[in-house]
Amino acid sequence: INAEYGVQGIKYTEDRCNVVGIHTPKSVKGKSLILNGHLDVVPTGPPELWKVTKPFEPKVVDGRLYGRGAGDMKAGIAAYVTAFRALQKLGYQPAANVYLQGVIEEECTGIGALACLVKGYKADACVITEPFPYIVTAQIGVLWLRIQVTGKPAHVLNTAAGVNAIEQSMLLYNHLKTIEEKWNNDTSSRPKSFQHVNHPINFNLGIVHGGEWNSSVPTECAIDIRIGFFPGVKCQQVKSEIESALAECATKNGNIHYTVEYGGHHAEGVELISPELQPNLLQSSGQESNIDKIIDDNQDKMHFVLAKSYREVLDQPAPFKPITCCTDARFFALYGNIPATCFGPESSNIHGLDESVSIQSTMDVARVLAVFISNWCGLERI
Numbered sequence: 001i002n003a004e005y006g007v008q009g010i011k012y013t014e015d016r017c018n019v020v021g022i023h024t025p026k027s028v029k030g031k032s033l034i035l036n037g038h039l040d041v042v043p044t045g046p047p048e049l050w051k052v053t054k055p056f057e058p059k060v061v062d063g064r065l066y067g068r069g070a071g072d073m074k075a076g077i078a079a080y081v082t083a084f085r086a087l088q089k090l091g092y093q094p095a096a097n098v099y100l101q102g103v104i105e106e107e108c109t110g111i112g113a114l115a116c117l118v119k120g121y122k123a124d125a126c127v128i129t130e131p132f133p134y135i136v137t138a139q140i141g142v143l144w145l146r147i148q149v150t151g152k153p154a155h156v157l158n159t160a161a162g163v164n165a166i167e168q169s170m171l172l173y174n175h176l177k178t179i180e181e182k183w184n185n186d187t188s189s190r191p192k193s194f195q196h197v198n199h200p201i202n203f204n205l206g207i208v209h210g211g212e213w214n215s216s217v218p219t220e221c222a223i224d225i226r227i228g229f230f231p232g233v234k235c236q237q238v239k240s241e242i243e244s245a246l247a248e249c250a251t252k253n254g255n256i257h258y259t260v261e262y263g264g265h266h267a268e269g270v271e272l273i274s275p276e277l278q279p280n281l282l283q284s285s286g287q288e289s290n291i292d293k294i295i296d297d298n299q300d301k302m303h304f305v306l307a308k309s310y311r312e313v314l315d316q317p318a319p320f321k322p323i324t325c326c327t328d329a330r331f332f333a334l335y336g337n338i339p340a341t342c343f344g345p346e347s348s349n350i351h352g353l354d355e356s357v358s359i360q361s362t363m364d365v366a367r368v369l370a371v372f373i374s375n376w377c378g379l380e381r382i
């Protein structure tokens with residue numbers, strides 16, 4: 001997998017597995033479908049800073065379920081399972097193959113979803129129930145890297161005799177931030193899907209390890225960084241620009257000694273809906289006649305069947321938006337040639353403190369998915 005798709009593995013992937021439920025109809029009449037969600041969650045941060053409940057002690061308050069992973073994304077998985085079960089309780093089942101996937105490590109590599117694809121689980125469409133209460137049109141590419149800086153230790157009675165690895169790592173990171181600024185400000189090279197998104201490209205300094213002693217000039221510092229970039233840009237192109245910037249900064253500041261290592265996300269961005277359609281979709285959000293015309297003109301395409309189902313259930317036009325992060329949708333769209341999108345329950349504070357998800361939104365998503373399964377796969381009596 002690594003060799004063919006360029007995914008950079010990390011060390012904590014052993015002894016974890018995907019779970020795939022397979023539905024096979026009595027007679028195939030409709031189009032097949034993958035319903036996908038990830039099982040992993042991100043770290044909680046200090047538990048004492050959570051106010052509503054502890055991270056792994058779920059609690060319902062005012063119609064919202066609180067806890068780590070409530071929104072990102074246990075509720076989404078619950079929604080598609082509920083949709084499937086609701087059809088069964090009515091005596092129906094999809095008239096096409098349906099794969100219900102629970103995958104690992106979306107948060108760090110995406111190798112769970114990729115492994116499903118390589119294993120041969122393919123379909124005519126894929127919906128990932130990530131916590132976005134709209135139909136995702138495009139997503140940003142993401143690259144993870146670690147910069148390891150080596151300085152020179154010294155007693156603080158003469159700090160000039162040493163080289164501070166922590167300070168030098170900050171010089172390198174701050175120089176990389178100028179690339180973030182350049183990519184955001186160069187609106188002429190933005191994909192159409194992100195033309196009206198404020199600050200779509202984000203670099204994040206996520207982890208810092210450095211120093212040995214308060215009274216010693218630190219010898220080493222490692223910083224872990226997340227780099228965002230636009231669809232249409234290859235990972236190697238991003239690496240080249242990042243490495244050139246680091247080399248320039250290192251030379252300018254007295255030959256900083258550093259190495260760069262890539263691990264974790266190695267994800268290209270992707271347009272999930274035709275770029276030609278996206279400006280009209282995004283500008284027409286909330287304008288019923290415009291959205292309905294686009295849906296009617298593209299009614300054989302998965303995204304618009306989903307939009308039609310949304311309208312049928314919730315009696316309002318489906319919103320369409322790009323996202324400034326990456327999801328597993330890229331694997332299905334880029335490598336599996338499978339139309340894919342994300343659509344899921346409304347959530348707040350994902351990756352933050354007091355993460356929560358709307359229970360009503362979760363049920364609404366389940367209802368929309370049940371109708372979507374009916375429209376896309378067709379139904380047959382059990």
